Amino acid sequence: MTAQKFDSIIFDCDGVLVDITQSYDKTIDETCRYVLKEFAGIDSIVIDHKIIDGFKASGGFNDEVDLTYAAVLSLYAANKLNKEPSEFIYKVISNADKTGILSVQSYLESICDLSEILSKLGSLNDRHNNPLYSVFDQLFFGPELYKKLFGKQSRFSKEGMISNDKVILSISLLQTLQKEFGKKLAIVTGRGIESIRYSLKDMLDYFDTQSSAFLEDEPRELAKPNPVTLIRAIQSMKSKNCLYVGDSMEDYMMAKDATATGNPTTFCAIVGTSTSPEDRRKMFAESGVDMILESIDDIPKVLNLV
Missing domain, CATH: 3.40.50.1000 (HAD superfamily/HAD-like)
Known part of the structure; x- marks a missing residue:
């Protein structure tokens, strides 16, 4: 060649x-943990590289926020269905395809009522007002860069993951x-x-x-x-x-x-x-x-x- x-x-x-691996990947895990705890009172498993790579291998999760959203839905459903979360999330991954969130949500809604968590998460189409996007951006960018980009104060004071x-x-x-x-x-x-x-x-x-x-x-x-x-x-x-x-x-x-x-x-x-x-x-x-x-x-x- x-x-x-x-x-x-x-x-x-x-x-x-x-x-x-120490910036975006860590933000996926921290956002998932925070959102599940705040919105559903659920203690999350670690979203590790195997889970991240599993979702990405489907071809529909280039956007880390989409992946986080899918992980939140999956672990919420696992909790509601009394399934072992670290096993259940791989079942979801096996049903994911290049349509990304659509494939995950469609599969989960066929076996579980997601209406409560979906009402809290809102639509990802409205980045500036979506609560999951907001948490992800605050954790990733950190207080200073987040305020510069979005004109808002961050609820988190620690340094942004982007520094990693x-x-x-x-x-x-x-x-x-x-x-x-x-x-x-x-x-x-x-x-x-x-x-x-x-x-x-x-x-x-x-x-x-x-x-x-x-x-x-x-x-x-x-x-x-x-x-x-x-x-x-x-x-x-x-x-x-x-x-x-x-x-x-x-x-x-x-x-x-x-x-x-x-x-x-x-x-x-x-x-x-x-x-x-x-x-x-x-x-x-x-x-x-x-x-x-x-x-x-x-x-x-x-x-x-x-």
Whole structure:
């Protein structure tokens, strides 16, 4: 595989440019615990990496808040049905698909009355007024950044989980890629632009942010694996052969759908930031992904740039 095959690279952020195992993943667990305790008086099990990876493998949970919502519904139902929660949540995961929350809610409502918890959780379509979104954002961003982004005081005083982001991206890698691709470097991520700028800082300036998509700032219907924003980025950069670098099934599905619409996109899977890299590698290999790398630092070698 040669560098000439591609004329642009588009990156996902979480799990690719940034290791989020101590930031977003921890926020999922803490939000789930807080919401279940406050809204239903339930002590939650730990939402660990196996549960998170299980939901994400379905292809419908690129958004961490969606995943948290699904976990809350699952554990509420387990409590109401007197089921062992750590076993029941995997039963729910086995019934999840690329429709995400819809598949989980449909399955749970077929066996349990969720009306009470649903009335308290409200709709995720209204981010600024949804109680689960509010708790998640406050815990993730912390008091200072939360107030800057949303103009509201946080009920929590501790430092935001975003401070635990571990940035993998380096200036040296960006400079190597820029020599080959110029400004045809972009990002299509579930994050908002202020969130990614907080972690990447000046490194964000190496990317064509006008062609990029920051899905937290976009309508929910554009969430991955919807390929619309990826296609928009490809066409904005006038790319004919794009390499999309991601770490999830949603990323892979989005890249395949972009290709199917006449926007050739090769998917490159990053597995090294997963808490179970071999399981992630196996998942992608069984799905037919040819380019599977430990880290974005391996990209120059694979593309014969070094």
